[in-house]
Each structure stands twice: as C-alpha cells, then as structure tokens.
Amino acid sequence: DIQLTQSPSSLSASVGDRVTITCRASQSITNYLNWYQQKPGKAPKLLIYAASTLQSGVPSRFSGSGSGTDFTLTISSLQPEDFATYYCQQSYTTPRTFGQGTKVDVK
Amino acid sequence: QVQLQESGPGLVKPSETLSLTCTVSGDSISDYYWSWIRQPAGKGLEWIGRIYTTGSTNYNPSLKSRVAMSVDTSKNHFSLNLSSVTAADTAMYYCVRDHPARPFDYWGQGILVTVSS
Numbered sequence: 001d002i003q004l005t006q007s008p009s010s011l012s013a014s015v016g017d018r019v020t021i022t023c024r025a026s027q028s029i030t031n032y033l034n035w036y037q038q039k040p041g042k043a044p045k046l047l048i049y050a051a052s053t054l055q056s057g058v059p060s061r062f063s064g065s066g067s068g069t070d071f072t073l074t075i076s077s078l079q080p081e082d083f084a085t086y087y088c089q090q091s092y093t094t095p096r097t098f099g100q101g102t103k104v105d106v107k
Numbered sequence: 108q109v110q111l112q113e114s115g116p117g118l119v120k121p122s123e124t125l126s127l128t129c130t131v132s133g134d135s136i137s138d139y140y141w142s143w144i145r146q147p148a149g150k151g152l153e154w155i156g157r158i159y160t161t162g163s164t165n166y167n168p169s170l171k172s173r174v175a176m177s178v179d180t181s182k183n184h185f186s187l188n189l190s191s192v193t194a195a196d197t198a199m200y201y202c203v204r205d206h207p208a209r210p211f212d213y214w215g216q217g218i219l220v221t222v223s224s
Contacts, residue, residue: 034210034211043201043215044152044214045214046209046210046211046212049208049209050208055212087151087152089152089210089211091210094157094165094167095154095156095165095166096142096154096157096210097154098151098153099151100151101151
C-alpha cells in the first residue's frame with residue numbers, strides 16, 4: 001500500500017494567515033493526489049484533484065502543487081469557514097489511501 | 108446534482124454481517140466506480156473498496172476476506188456487506204462516487220454503524 005504522511009498533524013492559525021500543509025507519499029504517485037476538507041459532523045469535500053486542479057466551486061484561495069512524492073496544499077488567506085481537518089488521498093493505485101489528516105484550528 | 112444516500116441498520120451485533128445500501132439520484136449509476144469509505148469517531152478515513160457498474164470490484168486487502176459489494180443498475184444503487192464484524196468496525200460509513208478524473212467528488216451524508224451486543 002502507498003503510505004501518505006501529512007505534516008503537521010495540527011496547526012493553529014488566525015484569519016488572514018497563509019497556511020501550508022504537506023503530504024509525502026511512500027513512492028511516486030505522479031500527480032494522482034487529491035485534497036479534501038472535512039468539517040465536524042460532515043462528509044469530506046473534494047477541494048483539489050490531480051495535485052493542482054481546483055474543484056468547481058472551491059475558492060481560489062486554495063491551491064495545490066507538487067508531483068512525484070511531495071505535495072502541498074496552500075490556503076493563501078485563511079477564512080473563518082476554513083477551520084477544518086484536511087486530508088490528502090492518492091488515486092494512483094488501489095487500495096486508495098489517505099493521509100492521517102491535518103486539523104487547522106483557531107490560534 | 109448528484110446525491111447519494113446510505114441506508115441500513117445503525118446497530119449490528121458482533122460476528123454478524125453489516126449490510127448497507129447507497130441509492131444514487133440525479134445521475135445514472137452507470138459508467139462510474141462507486142466506493143465505500145469509513146471513519147471511526149475521531150479518526151481518519153479508510154477506503155473499504157469500490158465497484159464498477161459491470162460488477163468489477165477492488166477491495167482493501169485489509170478487509171478483503173470480509174467484504175462483498177454488489178450493484179443494481181436498475182435500481183441505481185449499490186451495496187456493501189461486511190461479515191464477522193467486531194467493535195473495531197464501528198464507524199461512520201460513507202458511499203462515494205469515484206469519478207475517473209475527480210476522485211471522490213460526491214459523498215453521501217454518512218451512516219453511523221455501531222457494533223454492539
């Protein structure tokens with residue numbers, strides 16, 4: 001199985017901050033990396049697919065980059081509605097796997 | 108707008124079989140993969156497996172011996188059976204569309220399944 005390691009596991013930030021979350025894969029997954037946002041009591045929501053393509057309706061303050069084994073999710077200016085847990089996920093092969101999550105909370 | 112809705116028992120006894128169905132509305136179930144993903148309370152996401160509308164399946168090796176999925180295109184729904192459940196199978200279960208270009212783009216609201224006697 002391909003292991004995905006996110007860092008940090010949690011972070012505290014303020015509205016307006018630039019936030020960066022990284023995801024490292026145990027082997028190359030080219031650009032088959034996706035990012036999800038999950039709020040308490042809700043299903044995850046697809047933010048970015050194919051490493052850098054913004055899902056329809058997702059604000060442009062979210063961006064993704066990377067290829068191979070190292071990927072990044074960036075929120076350029078954190079908004080109140082962005083406090084949530086973020087997961088990376090690989091769709092390079094089965095079994096599909098997820099990172100352990102990064103919780104973004106209020107500083 | 109594609110919508111997915113999980114249904115099934117919220118309580119299953121240990122050693123029995125967990126059975127869930129996901130009904131898809133707003134689009135045909137055909138020509139996509141459909142996955143099940145679970146999440147224990149306070150923990151991360153685990154992919155259980157997926158089924159294509161032809162009936163072809165891929166399962167997580169960690170659960171493969173206990174998992175079976177099926178699809179009924181006439182009813183626009185697909186199903187999950189997980190046998191010999193234990194307390195470790197207690198989780199929120201989500202059904203999800205696995206689009207070839209935009210993986211996991213539509214999710215059900217989830218159904219909480221508790222394994223307890």
